[in-house]
Amino acid sequence: MRPFTFTQVQDVDTAVQEVSAEGAKFIAGGTNLLDLMKIDVMSPSHLVDITKIALNTIEETEEGGLRLGALVTNADTAYHELVESRYPLLSHAILAGATAQLRNMATNGGNLLQRTRCYYFYDTQTPCNKREPGSGCSAIKGYNRDLAILGTSEHCIATHPSDMCVALAALEATVRVKGPQGERTIPFAEFHRLPGDTPHLDSNLQPDEIITAIDLPAQGFAQHYTYLKLRDRASYAFALVSVAAALDLEGSTIKKARIALGGVAHKPWRVPEAEAFLQGKEVTTENFRRVAEAYLLGAKGYGDNTFKVELAKRAIVRALEQATKMEPTS
């Protein structure tokens, strides 16, 4: 670990000001950043501790939704009464990730900004375009079981590891951020990026911006939802494939469907056109299969992870079946 300076700030404006210095980074829960600093994958020269900023509440919005403060912990979010009752999909997704200890430390803003878990990103003695732009991607021809099958580029096949974000994508949350130019909002689908030829950039958040909150819209799909996470062990493992599925049903007719995939791309994966196909359709396995096929159009395997293409299809079908039957988790 390299030496760094440290400061603690009390408000958003000071935070933004402090982080604009060269090599500065925010730290909140530190559950990812500290690990990465210890192995020299990230080496900020200045840490700005934002944990004392008053962004730690969950409040109802005028639009009938919920505003999740960026510094509320993942655990407090998952177990919050209004989240549990109105957005249970989000609760389930959060609780499918990490461990109780990590969720107690990790914050909502930090969850959005966690880095990939690609094997090579973590090993500074191997080439990795995300860690060291231009050094090459070891994963494409290397071991890629956990890595992406959708939206990849010749430069990077990393995945975004979050479970929470998969649910937020399905719920069409909005990210509120603040920078030197003031506040702005970013629709969740536009928050994370695809790797393209800039794999070192995970999101569209600017280096001098801070996430202040995540807004959930009024519709929470609290009846028919499921978060299905498939992984190599029952707990404390990142998803090979995960599916956040939410249905708005009238009898057996689908009024609205939302599907987001985790573990398959550089960002939570949604295909709105495919979701639209389900609108007005009956909840049949055949319809679920068709939407699953549409979701995986253009998917590409790299050897060790090729099975994910079929696995993701089956997971979508299963998740939609479970959502229909009101079985939130497998």
Place this chain on the structure above:
Amino acid sequence: MKENYTGKPANRVDGHAKVTGTAKYAAEFDVPNLAHGVVVNSAIAKGRIKSIDTSEALALEGVLEVFTHENRPGYTWLDKHYQDEDSPPGSPFRPLNSDKILFSMQPIALVVAETFELARYAALLVKVEYEREPHSTDFEANISNAYKPKKYKSTPPPDPRGDAEQAFAAAELQLEEVYSHTAQHHNPMEMHASIAIWQEDGSLIIYDKIQGVQNSQEYISNAFGVPKEKVQVYSPFVGGAFGSGLRPQYQLFLAVLAARELKRPVKVVLTRQQMFSFGHRPTTAQRIAMGASPDGKLQAIQHNAFGETSTFEDYNEDVVIWPGVLYHCDNVQVSHQLVSLDVYTPLDMRAPGGTTGTFALEIAIDEMAYKAGLDPMEFRLKNYTDTDLNEGKPFSSKELKECYRQGAERFGWANRKMEPRSMKKGHQLIGWGMAHGGWEAKQKEAAAKAVLSPEGKLEVSCATADIGTGTYTVMTQIAAETMGLPIEDVSFKLGDSSLPKSPLEGGSWTVSSVGSAVKQVCEKLQEEFLKVAQKSGHEIFKDAKPEEVSFANGRMFLSQAPAQSVLLLEVLALNEGKPLEAKVSAKPAKEQQKYSSYSHSATFAEVQVDEDLGTVKVTRLVSAIAGGKIINPKTARSQILGGTVWGIGCALEEHTVMDNHLGRFINHDLDKYHLPVNADIPETDVIFVEEKDEIVNPLGAKGLGEIGIVSVAPAIANAVFHATGKRIRRLPITLDMLM
């Protein structure tokens, strides 16, 4: 009444020290003026270091030195000076010996600084340029270059019996398959660590994580040319090792080197990532060809193993002894060849060879049972052996049938339908599988010393280790029972190289070897005690012979007339305030050579496999063990539970992935190298069946370190077949194989 401490559950005597944190592990000793070393590892798998620039690191205030091959002082150079008690044949790796790179993550520099944080930072500033050479790490691509080692580390594969090739060709039922698994790493909770302190008189004090302090002592003595009596090694507590501590690891050598050069105590602790930079269970492929008659009698077994080794040592393990130990078959041919790769030498890992060989053999047996249309347990009973056919000797005891009977009953095996995919709940296919296994019950020579203080406190000692298994506790139980003293008055000392000679703590032989020494030294102490009693004029015992007296409740009495007794304290008071001492070196009895001794296990597993998604969950597990006398059922159960947990990991999760482009293990941390978590582990039943054995050793106990794991992975693989109809012959079994 005599208090029997053995055979009854006892709490760990060191439990309080462990949970309160007073038990100190190698890295935890407070040493004044301690400097801290951090290791730099190689980025490439083969080639040489073209240049290594340490100037930037050295420029930091507080950095004391950076040791590399360029400034490493010359010590001894013969291979034998670097060999240790567990070295395979070959030329042991020597840290910082030259510019040559032999494997990825090879230690190439040690940065020593005033603080750990500074050393860690400075290690990032060491600039290395390499000259790469093409490496060879692809096991499958190199299997055609496999060779028979000139010398085997363990016993050579048994000689052929009958004509397996012909019998196989003639058999009506035939099976020929390949079974394989990739490398696995030990990953004990405690990382390897050493503290080295050079004294002004040229002697050396070491705190080391090791499974045998005398192995470290001998190794350092040889490598640094210091007389053995000047090297003192301590390792009172070990946070798991599983074989990774059988050989002194490179952090020990580096700590000693740095301490000697800097004339300061130095501590080197490996990181979790560096725990993937040395020994491991080798990648292994096994061909099994098996022939049987239509009624399910085995007629031929060929078991041919190919195991990974390094380019500098020939590591092998007992992968192919199992057909001769576990089954009656007259035509058996086995072999074990090595595939040399640019990796570090593999290292014994819990049930080395047993885990690997049993996994393959026990799946093959299940396959053959299906070919014969026989229940897998019935098939095994049909091919049961009372003789170790490798050695042609009867077993000193073998209650495997009782393991089958009790295990099957507890599990409900009788209700099993033979047909795969015959049980289902929703999307979950349910399967039941079983397997059995064995592990040799060896007694090695071990010494012990007993000291009985004038106050009646007994201290017994031996330079063995307690790697978390309960050695402190069971030795205390054995000593207390033998001497007839309350357990509170007895203590056991270990993990100190100046104590009586011990074999390495491994191979499941510690209770058998050290336990026998403890028993015998207490018996010898009894003789000494009798002499003192006689000398001091105790009339009752005047003509008594040692075998005519007994000890219980703090008294000595005549076995034939228990009322005739004397308090030990009374006799001790007459010994001029001196303690009573005895020493023994316990050797295996000659009688043992007429027999073969093994512990046995039978494991029954239930799994659920999702028919679409392929996810596997072990939902029930029963393991029945025949391990001779169980000295402490409580710690014994923990041992077996630990083995079954590891068996589940072995079956479904554990594998270290070699990236052949980089020549490097790539999932080198506990995020990416999966060990089972609580959520993976079902309710597990452990049964110890009664097994009397008067041959195996004076205690009748067989050792339980290994037997808990061997039959678990194949039982699970066989259950997966029963659930799905898919036969998976490669570990770990993951969901993509079952979709």
